[in-house]
Amino acid sequence: MSDEAPRRRYDSLRRTAQALETRAEIAQAARRLFVAQGWAATTVREVAREAGVSVPTVYSVYGNKNGLTLALADAAGLSGDPARQLSELEAPDATPEVQLAAMAAFDRRLFESAGDLIVPLREAGRTEPELATLYRDARARADETRVAVFSSWRAGTLRDGLDVRTAADIYAGLCSIDVYNTFTAERGWSPSRVERWWRQALARELLN
Structure with missing residues (x-):
């Protein structure tokens, strides 16, 4: 069996783990900002920058700031x-x-x-x-x-x-x-x- 088969087998698991890690990083970044400067003053752009991801990534994961807050x-x-x-x-x-x-x-x-x-x-x-x-x-x-x-x-x-x-x-x-x-x-x-x-x-x- 080639080495490619096991790697492909775990690709889905790897993507899931990476997605969960990204969700957690965004949520943790938002929490830090909400606590430090208040909910109203925090923008999605700031959350993305704090989490080290793009703004579209935040929207794709949580929808909007309300969705992030609900989570x-x-x-x-x-x-x-x-x-x-x-x-x-x-x-x-x-x-x-x-x-x-x-x-x-x-x-x-x-x-x-x-x-x-x-x-x-x-x-x-x-x-x-x-x-x-x-x-x-x-x-x-x-x-x-x-x-x-x-x-x-x-x-x-x-x-x-x-x-x-x-x-x-x-x-x-x-x-x-x-x-x-x-x-x-x-x-x-x-x-x-x-x-x-x-x-x-x-x-x-x-x-x-």
Whole structure:
């Protein structure tokens, strides 16, 4: 058998690997620029230059800047490990305290790994309806999880006078990207310290 046959056999795999590498390089370049100078100020041309590719390559891979942002947002959502959160929430021995801790841990993982993208995405939504919808839908899905968990608790678990919707509002106010950034970027807290405070504050504010 000639040497050409094995080489041809792996050409497709090589092209796929190269395409995935290019996608990743473009996404990483866009993330650096979005974080450094904001979403609105970043152009596709700058992303291409930062990634070391042509402008047509960026368009062929992601369509446009919105498509690139949507791909980054999808990756950000996975960075919190939603499967792990679901497993912890559904564990047979998961008490309300344990479930609150699981949700706080998810938010810590999400903000620690992708918090630098969430703020530019929110900024982009001010001028791009598609991205505003993306951000709003992500917030709504997070609320749905909280409402489902709180609704599963026995009567009397929530603090007196709290209904499920208000409890979800309080959670959203405490465990937000803005609170996380205030503690970590401005006050020097570690992510683990923020998570510990969230667990204590959520139990104190929500549970009898």
